[in-house]
Amino acid sequence: MCLSTAYKLxxxxxxxxxxxxxxxxxxxxxxxxxxxxxxxxxxxxGVIRSMDFVGSKLYIGA
Numbered sequence: 116m117c118l119s120t121a122y123k124l125x126x127x128x129x130x131x132x133x134x135x136x137x138x139x140x141x142x143x144x145x146x147x148x149x150x151x152x153x154x155x156x157x158x159x160x161g162v163i164r165s166m167d168f169v170g171s172k173l174y175i176g177a
Contacts, residue, residue, distance in 0.1 A: 117171060121149055124164055124176040133159055133175065140173065147175055 119137040122130040134157050139150040142163065149157045164176040 117168075118152060119171040119173050121159070121173040121175060123159070123161070124174050130174070133157065137173065149173075 118135075119140075120135045121133040121137055123133050124130055134149045134151060136151045136153075137149050138152045140163075141148040141150075145160060145162070147159045147161060147163065149159060151157075159175055161175045161177050163173065165174040166172075167174075
């Protein structure tokens with residue numbers, strides 16, 4: 116099983132961890148819905164800036 120961690124990109128600062136153990140990502144307009152392995156959904160405003168499949172990381176920016 117390959118799960119990811121989502122980070123919020125903050126220019127000039129360290130990336131902020133938003134959610135771990137992500138099993139599903141949905142994009143609806145200007146928001147991203149992250150679902151973890153327990154089924155908990157988190158809505159995050161922004162756009163996907165980068166996805167690292169090998170490192171299991173998702174980067175979200177404004």
